[in-house]
Amino acid sequence: MKNYIKFDTKYSAEKLIISALQFKENPFLKKEIGKGLRIGLIFLNPSLRTRVSTQIAANNLGMEAIVFNIDKEGWALEFEEGVIMNENKAEHIKEAASVLGGYFDILAIRAFPTLIDKEQDMADKVIHQFIKYSQKPVVSLESSSRHPLQSLADMMSIEETWQKVSKPKIVLSWAPHVKALPHAVPNSFAEWALGLGHNLTITQPDGYELDAQFTKGAAIEYDQEKAVADADFVYVKNWSSYHDYGKLPKVKGKWLLKDHQLKENAKIMHCLPVRRNLELADELLDGNKSLVPLQAQNRIYAAQAVLFEIISNMGS
Ligand code: CP
Numbered sequence: 001m002k003n004y005i006k007f008d009t010k011y012s013a014e015k016l017i018i019s020a021l022q023f024k025e026n027p028f029l030k031k032e033i034g035k036g037l038r039i040g041l042i043f044l045n046p047s048l049r050t051r052v053s054t055q056i057a058a059n060n061l062g063m064e065a066i067v068f069n070i071d072k073e074g075w076a077l078e079f080e081e082g083v084i085m086n087e088n089k090a091e092h093i094k095e096a097a098s099v100l101g102g103y104f105d106i107l108a109i110r111a112f113p114t115l116i117d118k119e120q121d122m123a124d125k126v127i128h129q130f131i132k133y134s135q136k137p138v139v140s141l142e143s144s145s146r147h148p149l150q151s152l153a154d155m156m157s158i159e160e161t162w163q164k165v166s167k168p169k170i171v172l173s174w175a176p177h178v179k180a181l182p183h184a185v186p187n188s189f190a191e192w193a194l195g196l197g198h199n200l201t202i203t204q205p206d207g208y209e210l211d212a213q214f215t216k217g218a219a220i221e222y223d224q225e226k227a228v229a230d231a232d233f234v235y236v237k238n239w240s241s242y243h244d245y246g247k248l249p250k251v252k253g254k255w256l257l258k259d260h261q262l263k264e265n266a267k268i269m270h271c272l273p274v275r276r277n278l279e280l281a282d283e284l285l286d287g288n289k290s291l292v293p294l295q296a297q298n299r300i301y302a303a304q305a306v307l308f309e310i311i312s313n314m315g316s
Helices: 011-025 049-060 093-103 118-122 126-134 148-161 182-197 225-229 291-313
Strands: 036-041 065-070 106-110 138-140 169-174 199-203 233-237 267-269
Touching: 011 148, 011 182, 036 049, 036 093, 036 182, 036 225, 049 065, 049 291, 093 106, 106 126, 106 291, 126 138, 138 233, 138 291, 148 182, 148 233, 148 267, 148 291, 169 182, 182 199, 182 233, 199 225, 225 291, 233 291, 267 291
Parallel strands: 036 065, 036 106, 106 138, 169 199, 169 233, 233 267
Antiparallel strands: none
């Protein structure tokens, strides 16, 4: 693996989950492998979990990690080719990525979508420009289209919790929000769950259908109550409209999930940050159904498995 920007194969995903679980057992299993290597964590957007867990993961492998909030501390970046840079953008991605590629052995990038230009967002233009101009392995810390480190931690959390031979019923449920949010987390969750052969149902209001490239093979159920009634895992997340890109079509009915709607032994998941009692009720977040702290903890080992795999393939 050179770059880590999306689900690749079932085999590689399963290998990463096994590796992440091993690192959870023993975080310092490979504490020398990253010695002398430096990773740049480049943020164009805010973060709590991704920023801290990836630094811990790098440190556990003996790497030096440097965080650069390029959106606040760097020069305003230009991503277009051939433009006359006579407005507010002071540095082109060609120079910025090339220079950062010279400073670091691995680059990790967070670049959210515009939620305005669908074509540009879905092409993950920012991440691909970093790959092209840095000439170094690139890890996605969440792009416009996907959040693969989150999905790896989510799948690891399901694997760790579900100890039965039969397949669990997994539901991805839309939740209310006050803002237009990206599609990266639900896209990626669906891509990984389906790629790993899980039984996935997606429940969302009319107008909130995700891009079909991520949901092919999932059952779609517009009645949330019906979808979650027999679910083993319910992944709760808001997203804006994909088809009416970045908009918030009017929603009928109540979508804030309640404990009584779920099976006794069902588990609730969310990637965080979460708006309490808007996206997820206190009773679920604070109750024994919640896997949310486990998911956040597993972000360290998911990142560690990915960095270990990239380092292991360097020079090959
Ligand atoms: N879940 C997640 O990626 O959290 P942050 O945005 O805080 O990194």
